[in-house]
Amino acid sequence: MKYLLCTADATVTCFESDPPRAAAGEIVARLTVCGVCGTDALKIYNPGYPKPQKLGHECVGTVAELGDGVTALRVGQRIAFAHHAPDPDSYYARHSSETMDPQFRRTNIEPGGFSEFIRLSALHVQHTVVPIPDHVPDLRAVFMEPLACCLRALDRASLMVGDTCLIVGVGAIGILFLPLLREAGMKVLACDVRPERLELAQRWGALAGALASDDVPALCRAYTEGRGADLVILTALNQATFEMALRAVRDGGALMLFGGKPGTQLTLDFWPAFLREINILTSYSATPGGLRRAMQFIAEHNYPFEQLVSHVFPIAEAQRGFELMHQGRTSKAVVTPT
DSSP states (O other), X not given: OEEEEEEETTEEEEEEOOOOOOOTTOEEEXXXXXXXXXXXXXXXXXXXXXXXXXXXXXXXXXXXXXXXXXXXXXXTOEEXXXXXXXXXXXXXXXXXXXXXXXXXXXXXXXXXXXXSEEEEOHHHHHHTOEEOOTXXXXXXXXXXXXXXXXXXXXXXXXXXXXXXXXXXXXXXXXXXXXXXXXXXXXXEEEEESOHXXXXXXXXXXXXXXXXXXXXXXXXXXXXXXXXXXXXXXXXXXXXXXXXXXXHHEEEEEEEEEOOOOTTOOOOOOHHHHHHTTXXXXXXXSOOHHHHHHXXXXXXXXXXXXXXXXXXXXXXXXXHHHHHHHHTTOOSOEEEEOO
């Protein structure tokens, strides 16, 4: 089988090996499609990540082999799965911080998501494998993990029906917040540097959109009786977007720092933020419960997530997909076995 591994900065190597075998409690999945996440590009091109690095975690496949004791799945069944599994009984999990559990980051699928066959440990089988309903296409199901990351972020924010949220950056990840917010009864505004992304956001239900060069805080005040947005979600995070978000959020509102990368430095004048009671939140990855909720959302709502996919590459040509992601020239790239 073929699989990919980041072996050095800006270098992804395609290896060949025998397919893995499933031990007791485990399964082996045959890959159907794996999404290219922005963090994959960061691991490849940012020297802040030590090498080698495993890649790929937005996975859809079919069950190829069942280990002893696995009875909840069947060979040939379509599944979606992710790469990290927390200890549900840990201190962190009991405090709703599953993604901070040390076990969470230690676990991974083998040899990674960009592989023709993937071994999932018993922990992954128990906590990250989600069956795909028959009516959900593979290119829609592949958005389960990133959608679950968005759900995790919204779980960490205090929102009420009718609140107004501004999404800064409505690319392949930012746009996923929009249906979640809309179905929860929120009003959504969007900001981006690309007009075509704003047009898509409005087709998916955003009340209005503004280019980053426009007066975005004024737009937020116009839709909130002068208050500003209750929540600003920053999927594009730098000093300029951070300062704009501070001007766009209402007093007592929150900023969700959702997109970042190693080396990001932000300057904050603490005094006005203190006087305004601005809440600054962060969110990392997805929980097992969020994965199941994300698949349920995908199955119950007819949002055409697959339309976000702009490029499809076989494993042998996946380097091109990583380059396009790194250069900001793709909406969403995915990798298939052939």
